[in-house]
Amino acid sequence: MAVYLFYLIVFPGLLFSAVTGAFLSWFDRKITARVQFRKGPPLLQPFYDFFKLLLVKETILPKKGSPVMFLLSPVFAVTGAVLASVFILLPLFNIVSGFKGDLIVIFYLLTIPSFSYVMGSLASGNPLAAVGGSREMKLIMSYESTFLLFLAGVITKASGHFDLYSVINIQQNTSPFIASVSGILLFIVGIFCIQAKLGLVPFDMAEAETEITEGTFIEYSGPPYAMIKLTKYIMLFILPAFLTALLLNGISLKGVNILWALLKITGIVLLLTLIRNTNPRLKIKQAVSFFMVWMNLLAVAAIILAYLGY
Amino acid sequence: MDEPAGRCGNNTGVFRILNSYKVSFKNFCFKKSLWVFHFGGASCNNCDIEILDCLTPRYDLERFGILLVGSIRHADVLLVNGSINKRDRERLLEIYEQAPKPILVVAIGACGCTGGIFAEGNTFAGPVDKIIPVDAYIPGCPPKPEAIIAGIVKLVKSV
Numbered sequence: 001m002a003v004y005l006f007y008l009i010v011f012p013g014l015l016f017s018a019v020t021g022a023f024l025s026w027f028d029r030k031i032t033a034r035v036q037f038r039k040g041p042p043l044l045q046p047f048y049d050f051f052k053l054l055l056v057k058e059t060i061l062p063k064k065g066s067p068v069m070f071l072l073s074p075v076f077a078v079t080g081a082v083l084a085s086v087f088i089l090l091p092l093f094n095i096v097s098g099f100k101g102d103l104i105v106i107f108y109l110l111t112i113p114s115f116s117y118v119m120g121s122l123a124s125g126n127p128l129a130a131v132g133g134s135r136e137m138k139l140i141m142s143y144e145s146t147f148l149l150f151l152a153g154v155i156t157k158a159s160g161h162f163d164l165y166s167v168i169n170i171q172q173n174t175s176p177f178i179a180s181v182s183g184i185l186l187f188i189v190g191i192f193c194i195q196a197k198l199g200l201v202p203f204d205m206a207e208a209e210t211e212i213t214e215g216t217f218i219e220y221s222g223p224p225y226a227m228i229k230l231t232k233y234i235m236l237f238i239l240p241a242f243l244t245a246l247l248l249n250g251i252s253l254k255g256v257n258i259l260w261a262l263l264k265i266t267g268i269v270l271l272l273t274l275i276r277n278t279n280p281r282l283k284i285k286q287a288v289s290f291f292m293v294w295m296n297l298l299a300v301a302a303i304i305l306a307y308l309g310y
Numbered sequence: 311m312d313e314p315a316g317r318c319g320n321n322t323g324v325f326r327i328l329n330s331y332k333v334s335f336k337n338f339c340f341k342k343s344l345w346v347f348h349f350g351g352a353s354c355n356n357c358d359i360e361i362l363d364c365l366t367p368r369y370d371l372e373r374f375g376i377l378l379v380g381s382i383r384h385a386d387v388l389l390v391n392g393s394i395n396k397r398d399r400e401r402l403l404e405i406y407e408q409a410p411k412p413i414l415v416v417a418i419g420a421c422g423c424t425g426g427i428f429a430e431g432n433t434f435a436g437p438v439d440k441i442i443p444v445d446a447y448i449p450g451c452p453p454k455p456e457a458i459i460a461g462i463v464k465l466v467k468s469v
Contacts, residue, residue: 029372033370033372036367037367038367038370038372038373039370039372039373040370040372040373041372041373041375042342042373042375044342045342045343045375047339048338048339048342048343048375049343049375051335051336051339052339052340052342052343052386055335055336055339056336056339056340056412057386057410057411057412058410058411059410060383060408060410209379209380209381210380213380213381214379214380214381214384217381217384218380218381218383219381219383220383220384221383221384221410222410225383225384
């Protein structure tokens with residue numbers, strides 16, 4: 001029992017993934033600043049932001065809304081992200097082997113934060129938040145099917161194994177899945193799905209701060225907003241880690257391999273940041289057709305190629 | 311941000327030191343991450359441009375943790391510029407009430423600080439500090455970005 005609590009709260013769970021995610025969030029902001037020829041924030045900036053929101057600012061409840069749902073949804077978001085981080089990172093760090101079919105559990109847990117954002121924004125009773133919430137809902141509907149096809153492609157490549165541990169093991173015994181045509185196609189699909197799941201720039205129409213003034217999060221202040229920030233930090237770490245586990249043969253923590261592990265995850269975050277910095281925001285219609293048509297086609301092509309053995 | 315004196319009977323020694331650490335930690339985090347919301351009254355847009363200038367690569371206020379946010383609910387600093395006329399007055403009051411406390415208010419430009427050339431105008435509803443409490447004044451028409459940064463640094467030191 002104590003071991004499970006430790007997993008959940010300290011090592012792969014809340015504390016570890018939040019701290020790593022905060023550093024990755026600093027990395028993301030620093031790279032953004034360097035792309036724009038700025039100097040960028042100091043290393044501990046995400047921690048200052050988080051503790052300021054948590055300890056200093058007051059919480060304001062919207063007058064015309066449902067306060068219970070409004071306050072609970074950030075808690076749901078953090079819970080979902082932490083559970084997903086435990087299920088992803090335990091097999092990744094080779095601690096516990098997981099169970100058969102945990103890819104499906106991870107898929108469901110990874111959708112919880114986005115759904116909580118939608119619930120929180122609709123509970124706040126703000127018209128701009130409602131616009132943001134409806135956009136987020138459409139975005140979820142478009143990218144989730146693509147994400148499922150992406151997982152199906154990975155399962156096909158792992159010759160029908162449904163659990164993360166054996167997906168990693170198969171890659172470490174043979175070669176990483178990305179070293180093949182279907183693997184590269186799956187990597188492209190996966191990167192765009194992660195971009196949409198994180199709400200980064202081509203797909204940030206739900207929180208477009210210049211257009212609908214932070215949309216889904218417009219009414220949040222103080223500790224609930226700190227919870228949302230925490231969720232974002234955790235997601236920024238676990239989604240690249242998940243992609244690493246699925247296509248880049250996971251990580252191993254023996255000697256020099258730690259550097260490799262760091263390089264893989266920061267490399268994926270760097271790619272996400274560069275996509276974010278070189279693209280304008282899409283309209284929701286464009287995003288839906290991007291996922292529903294093009295990314296789905298690419299994923300299906302990857303599945304067929306993987307089935308044929310390429 | 312002042313904490314009420316502790317309710318536990320033993321409030322001497324360790325508890326007081328811990329409490330003072332807590333307060334200084336809060337202040338430290340607050341001044342390291344000031345998020346700015348920009349309210350423009352009936353402005354001539356010069357101050358707006360100079361404020362945006364502070365966030366551009368040349369001056370880059372993000373290295374101090376200062377970000378421009380879109381929603382007043384996330385803001386720690388309310389920048390007010392432009393002359394405040396009778397219509398803006400209600401909106402400024404509403405924005406100020408919607409902001410989560412503690413919030414710092416900075417009046418930028420001659421119009422924000424004193425009213426400038428509009429001070430005797432018909433529709434003028436008073437400089438900013440007649441409507442809401444102001445923590446820092448940055449005069450100038452418009453103030454240079456260097457002056458705005460100097461004002462913000464003084465504000466941060468006073469927190």
